[in-house]
Amino acid sequence: MLARGIATGSSGTTLCPTWHGAGQRGTAWSEARQLAFDFPVPLPPVSVPLALASGRTLARDVAAQQNLPHYSSSAMDGWAVNGSGPWTLSEERRTLSPDHASTIATGGLVPTGATSILRKESGQITQDADGKLLLALNDRAQAGEPQLGQHIRHAGEEAAAGEVLIPAGTVLNPAHIALAAVAGHDELQVDAKPLVAIVLTGAEVVSAGIPAPGQVRDTFGPQLGTVISLLGGIPENPHRIGDSYDEWLSALGSSEAPPGEQPDVIITTGGTGPSGTDHLRRAVAALGGRVLLDGIAMRPGHPAVLAELPDGRFVVGLPGNPLAAMMALTTLAEPLLAALGNRSLRAVGQAISGADIDPDRDRTRLIPCRIIHGLAFPISHTGPGMMRGLAWADGIIAVPPGGAQAGEPVPVLHLPWTTSKETTVAANTRARGTPWHA
Numbered sequence: 247m248l249a250r251g252i253a254t255g256s257s258g259t260t261l262c263p264t265w266h267g268a269g270q271r272g273t274a275w276s277e278a279r280q281l282a283f284d285f286p287v288p289l290p291p292v293s294v295p296l297a298l299a300s301g302r303t304l305a306r307d308v309a310a311q312q313n314l315p316h317y318s319s320s321a322m323d324g325w326a327v328n329g330s331g332p333w334t335l336s337e338e339r340r341t342l343s344p345d346h347a348s349t350i351a352t353g354g355l356v357p358t359g360a361t362s363i364l365r366k367e368s369g370q371i372t373q374d375a376d377g378k379l380l381l382a383l384n385d386r387a388q389a390g391e392p393q394l395g396q397h398i399r400h401a402g403e404e405a406a407a408g409e410v411l412i413p414a415g416t417v418l419n420p421a422h423i424a425l426a427a428v429a430g431h432d433e434l435q436v437d438a439k440p441l442v443a444i445v446l447t448g449a450e451v452v453s454a455g456i457p458a459p460g461q462v463r464d465t466f467g468p469q470l471g472t473v474i475s476l477l478g479g480i481p482e483n484p485h486r487i488g489d490s491y492d493e494w495l496s497a498l499g500s501s502e503a504p505p506g507e508q509p510d511v512i513i514t515t516g517g518t519g520p521s522g523t524d525h526l527r528r529a530v531a532a533l534g535g536r537v538l539l540d541g542i543a544m545r546p547g548h549p550a551v552l553a554e555l556p557d558g559r560f561v562v563g564l565p566g567n568p569l570a571a572m573m574a575l576t577t578l579a580e581p582l583l584a585a586l587g588n589r590s591l592r593a594v595g596q597a598i599s600g601a602d603i604d605p606d607r608d609r610t611r612l613i614p615c616r617i618i619h620g621l622a623f624p625i626s627h628t629g630p631g632m633m634r635g636l637a638w639a640d641g642i643i644a645v646p647p648g649g650a651q652a653g654e655p656v657p658v659l660h661l662p663w664t665t666s667k668e669t670t671v672a673a674n675t676r677a678r679g680t681p682w683h684a
């Protein structure tokens with residue numbers, strides 16, 4: 247899916263596809279989020295079988311294909327009767343003459359002429375001198391039974407043909423699926439989920455066991471797919487490559503997947519830096535792609551890249567440092583996947599800072615935090631290469647370049663996997679806190 251076109255930042259400057267090294271500003275964090283959301287055109291809706299539709303967002307109204315129920319049926323086991331009785335029992339199942347009855351089971355088609363259903367418990371059958379079977383009320387029948395229309399489920403009483411039962415935009419739950427089945431649908435049109443290829447780079451990265459010095463244990467392979475799913479994408483199995491330019495070229499080169507199974511997005515890890523083994527930008531350029539965002543004024547994660555290949559696939563280049571990569575994922579991949587999936591951009595919440603946090607020149611600091619009673623407390627062990635802090639975090643404080651004082655409101659994004667959605671602005675709350683230095 248092609249991007250809408252190279253955008254102009256809110257500052258009015260055209261985005262610069264060059265690497266912003268240490269100390270260079272790059273696109274402002276909030277602007278980068280917005281641009282990553284604005285670039286893609288949403289994918290067209292897809293048709294999915296009912297069994298796979300739960301949790302998806304309906305793209306087109308679901309209407310009743312015919313009256314619901316589509317025929318008048320019995321709500322009880324017993325007899326369809328015409329009149330107030332006694333009745334002559336009839337073998338005829340389609341029409342009932344006055345003072346006639348025929349046996350019927352729950353759900354059975356009510357014969358034309360039937361005025362009500364008599365429950366099995368309320369009737370008894372006798373035989374007259376001619377051998378004719380007669381149905382009459384027994385002594386367990388209630389006074390006035392059967393009332394007119396009693397125990398008949400009338401056609402169309404749940405919905406008329408054409409009535410909208412589930413409006414577009416509904417996130418489908420299992421009961422919606424059942425309703426769609428009852429309404430005669432086999433497949434539903436839902437918002438597409440972008441297919442996401444994952445390319446993990448680095449010859450030093452090992453995917454199992456205890457890494458030797460010079461090696462690192464892969465932090466992305468075991469969890470990135472889960473996070474992509476939480477962000478509304480469909481992850482493919484990770485593809486691992488080393489550090490050579492040729493490997494990068496073939497990993498980003500045209501996909502051999504059949505039409506319909508082509509990834510919409512490729513997420514790469516590593517290779518965003520300035521060294522001779524960092525090939526992301528060169529490979530994108532050699533393939534005729536264009537860099538949409540290069541460098542974000544944030545820490546960690548500033549070398550992150552957003553690019554687009556000529557066939558419309560987006561490339562999100564995450565830095566290799568694990569926490570930096572997760573922050574770049576939140577900044578670029580989350581808005582991109584939301585836009586492709588026709589969802590809205592998640593609003594940044596607010597909490598009260600639980601600590602003084604140092605400014606960082608022109609960059610937004612993204613600091614994993616705990617949120618307790620509306621107060622956001624920065625967590626320790628949040629260096630760019632560390633995962634220990636993030637593992638216990640509820641959210642990320644997006645500390646503005648000017649820093650923050652304890653007691654002031656600060657922007658906070660919840661992590662995609664946290665259940666607590668606590669972000670409140672408690673006026674006049676001033677928390678005691680230790681300063682959080684840059």
Ligand SMILES: Nc1nc2c(c(=O)[nH]1)N[C@H]1C(S)=C(S)[C@@H](COP(=O)(O)OP(=O)(O)OC[C@H]3O[C@@H](n4cnc5c(N)ncnc54)[C@H](O)[C@@H]3O)O[C@H]1N2
Pocket residue numbers: 267268446447448450451462463464465466467515516517518519520524546547548549564565566567568570630
């Ligand atoms: N001269 C400069 N060097 C660096 C700068 C800079 O501005 N000037 N920026 C630093 C920052 S900040 C970051 S972030 C990284 C970006 O690095 P790359 O994206 O090029 O990633 P790599 O160099 O390939 O790896 C960095 C680091 O991450 C480890 N890594 C890679 N993949 C994995 C994985 N799957 N699981 C765990 N860890 C992984 C890799 O071993 C490296 O330790 O550049 C800085 N350098």
Ligand code: MOO
Pocket residue numbers: 544545546547548549565567570571630631
């Ligand atoms: O910004 Mo790097 O992305 O600090 O680790």
